[in-house]
Amino acid sequence: MAYIMISLVSVLVLCISAAEGRKTLHPINGEADGICKTLVERQGYTCEEHTVTTDDGYILSLQRMPAAQSGMKANKSPVLLQHGIISDAISWLFNHPNESLAFILADNGYEVWLVNTRGTRYSNQHRSLSPDDKAYWDWSWDQLTAYDLPASVQYVNNNTGQKLHFVGHSLGTLIALSALSQDKVLDSLSSAALLSPIAYLDKISSHPTKIAADIFLGDVVYWLGLRKFNPIGDGGSKLLEHMCNLPFIKCKNLFTLFTGPNCCINLSTIDVFLNHHPQPTSTKNLIHLAQMIRSGKIAMYDYGDQEQNMAHYGQASPPLYDMTRIPNDFPLFLSYGGQDTLSDVKDVQVLLDNLKDHDKDKLVVAFMEDYAHMDFVMGVNAKQVLYDNMMAFFDQA
Ligand SMILES: *[C@@H]1O[C@H](CO)[C@@H](O)[C@H](O)[C@H]1NC(C)=O
Numbered sequence: 001m002a003y004i005m006i007s008l009v010s011v012l013v014l015c016i017s018a019a020e021g022r023k024t025l026h027p028i029n030g031e032a033d034g035i036c037k038t039l040v041e042r043q044g045y046t047c048e049e050h051t052v053t054t055d056d057g058y059i060l061s062l063q064r065m066p067a068a069q070s071g072m073k074a075n076k077s078p079v080l081l082q083h084g085i086i087s088d089a090i091s092w093l094f095n096h097p098n099e100s101l102a103f104i105l106a107d108n109g110y111e112v113w114l115v116n117t118r119g120t121r122y123s124n125q126h127r128s129l130s131p132d133d134k135a136y137w138d139w140s141w142d143q144l145t146a147y148d149l150p151a152s153v154q155y156v157n158n159n160t161g162q163k164l165h166f167v168g169h170s171l172g173t174l175i176a177l178s179a180l181s182q183d184k185v186l187d188s189l190s191s192a193a194l195l196s197p198i199a200y201l202d203k204i205s206s207h208p209t210k211i212a213a214d215i216f217l218g219d220v221v222y223w224l225g226l227r228k229f230n231p232i233g234d235g236g237s238k239l240l241e242h243m244c245n246l247p248f249i250k251c252k253n254l255f256t257l258f259t260g261p262n263c264c265i266n267l268s269t270i271d272v273f274l275n276h277h278p279q280p281t282s283t284k285n286l287i288h289l290a291q292m293i294r295s296g297k298i299a300m301y302d303y304g305d306q307e308q309n310m311a312h313y314g315q316a317s318p319p320l321y322d323m324t325r326i327p328n329d330f331p332l333f334l335s336y337g338g339q340d341t342l343s344d345v346k347d348v349q350v351l352l353d354n355l356k357d358h359d360k361d362k363l364v365v366a367f368m369e370d371y372a373h374m375d376f377v378m379g380v381n382a383k384q385v386l387y388d389n390m391m392a393f394f395d396q397a
């Protein structure tokens with residue numbers, strides 16, 4: 001879910017669903033063994049575990065899939081998959097191999113790399129900090145843009161000696177867009193595919209997300225005290241309790257309320273998915289997203305007073321990320337859904353307007369009328385209706 005960006009949304013969604021469904025879920029066997037052993041090798045694919053350390057000390061886990069299920073070695077460019085918030089790389093491996101993007105890419109000759117964002121289960125190490133330290137959670141997506149993305153892109157580039165294609169879902173798209181707007185990883189990428197893009201957030205049509213954003217900002221001091229946001233832990237429950245007490249929220253439907261009515265998800269997969277998710281994120285990251293929902297701007301984290309902003313940024317308000325600075329000739333594939341309550345159609349229009357000078361043959365836009373937020377990673381028909389087009393785009397980029 002990208003997470004939702006899953007943004008906030010996802011968070012909440014997941015929380016709820018996870019709490020509700022916990023008793024009946026089937027655990028993923030051997031989860032402690034890591035993603036390769038647990039989910040990839042079991043399906044008959046080769047897989048290697050890798051790690052990269054970011055410039056600010058976070059040790060991220062990556063998985064490399066160098067061959068198809070048949071054993072045929074990859075003969076196309078590397079592709080790096082970046083999940084969304086509250087999620088991790090497992091989201092690309094959940095469905096049957098013929099329906100999961102990571103396996104589909106491997107079977108189509110690409111060398112697949114998966115990365116796990118800092119703070120999630122398989123990327124919870126740091127050079128000097130422990131996840132029990134408050135300082136470990138002192139980051140928002142600004143740092144994912146500044147450190148996580150460049151480290152993982154560079155690592156794949158170093159290991160393969162090739163430029164790579166990038167695929168992001170939800171928050172994974174925001175990280176890429178903001179990095180591209182600052183000319184950060186351009187030299188190592190040959191294209192980027194953005195699924196359910198998160199950029200402008202003020203027209204978000206998910207009511208629960210808006211309410212959650214308000215509660216977050218309203219209780220900023222409380223939430224910052226809980227630096228780690230574990231959706232099903234104490235902090236998460238308090239947020240849910242707030243929300244479920246509101247008369248117009250039906251807690252049971254939160255998953256749909258948050259992400260939109262996903263058309264094409266296999267219900268039996270959801271159980272397995274929710275058993276592993278949601279993954280923790282930092283409270284500061286959620287506050288940052290809540291600021292975007294309120295302000296309608298893509299800006300760096302707002303410390304809330306001019307003095308502190310001055311100390312961090314040398315100016316009284318947080319610097320903006322300018323989407324019009326993404327180079328017009330950089331190949332972009334952007335797909336958004338008509339039912340997506342997180343990546344709202346109206347917000348995506350604003351982003352597309354920022355990209356209006358983009359070279360026409362370098363921007364492919366795929367509108368998926370009946371897709372909601374999670375269909376982009378978990379839709380059982382995604383290969384036919386979306387991934388095939390995306391791979392055709394890679395082959396031309
Ligand atoms: C994938 O394979 C499963 C099992 O063979 C089948 O039920 C499903 O319809 C297939 N999905 C697609 C998209 O081909």
Ligand SMILES: *[C@@H]1O[C@H](CO)[C@@H](O)[C@H](O)[C@H]1NC(C)=O
Pocket residue numbers: 052151152154155158
């Ligand atoms: C990539 O290679 C360069 C040159 O050898 C090295 O300085 C850098 O640390 C490497 N970066 C990563 C993320 O592996």
Ligand SMILES: *[C@@H]1O[C@H](CO)[C@@H](O)[C@H](O)[C@H]1NC(C)=O
Pocket residue numbers: 096099266267268269380
């Ligand atoms: C849905 O998931 C179940 C359990 O994994 C599987 O048996 C079934 O083939 C899946 N259906 C589709 C359409 O992929």
